[in-house]
Amino acid sequence: MPITSFHPPHRTLMGPGPSDVHPRILEALGRPTIGHLDPLFVGMMDECKALLKYAFQTENALTLPVSAPGSAGMEACFVNLLERGDKAIVCVNGVFGTRMIENVVRCGAEAIRVDTDWGKPVDVAAVEAALKANPDAKVLAFVHAETSTGAVSDAEKLCQLAQQYDCLSIVDTVTSLGGVPLYVDKWGVDAVYSGTQKCLSCTPGISPVSFSDKAIAVIKSRKQPVQSWFLDMNLILGYWGEGGKRAYHHTAPINALYGLHESLVMLQEEGLEHAWARHRTMHNALAAGLNALGIEFVVDAEYRLPQLNSVWIPEGVDDAKVRAQLLEEFSLEIGAGLGDFAGKVWRIGLMGFSARAENVRLLISALAKAMQDQGYQCDVEAALAAAEALL
């Protein structure tokens, strides 16, 4: 039997990413492929950079999309800024912080780990103590929006501390970009990476990054070459850099970049502040509905990410069964708990195009049905009314 074309179903994506991709972005992906050194394509690359500067709120010249997923953006920041023998302070309050440690170690650098309980923002006082105890640290790295727990950390304060103690800051904004306030220049972030498949609602596979002038100076004056050829910013600059001739480095993911361009145009049309406010509104409505169903949040309201809602699975409700039923009966995806939260927590995403009223309504009614089928007692109508009052 010959294998035939793959036609995926339409799903509603309310997990930790990817999020629902807007039809405008899907349409952009199917536009004609042109050469990656075609002058028209190069013009579009420049527009992507300008739009990314807006999204990141930065004037950094070195702001561009790395041709690989968020994890590659993470690696790009670490391999370019760290050399063998360097020291980096890494904040861990969830899964993605532990990945930063892996990156530091693989650079041949030493990781000083500052742990905070899962579900809490990074402990600023503990970070300051680590900075004091390690005056030779070169980098302070942390995750702005921990997707494994749904907690947001005080990036402004942490970057301020990095500056005060003469460290470069590396900030993971994969889930925060486009979803909650992020000001790269105002906060003095030195290296930042993000992803396209979370609050930008684009397809996965691209990682926007941005480096401050201070970070560029460090990259340019390295003693050892960056151990990753593909992610060496010194080389990538020849392809994505300002003005001058574009030299071939690798073939850009041309159509994927059309998608990113379209998603950033949409962000510009909506306005960053409005996008942040929309995520907040949808979260408030979802939270009211879930609370009315008797479901509790993992993270205190003060530190809660509107785009990633971690909730405790009620007693007696089967995690895997509920998620399977949501997928089969409602074509609705939510996320499972990661690491310490596996089996205990659901992660409900309201990212980008997924952060809209019809998704909030669907999630509440579908989740209530799946739990009721297991004997859980709740009032769907009351929960929908509680959400509707805030929409």
Ligand SMILES: *Cc1c(COP(=O)(O)O)cnc(C)c1O
């Ligand atoms: C999703 C995510 C990543 C990894 O991005 P990929 O595109 O899956 O490689 C990194 N950090 C955080 C906080 C994330 O949520």
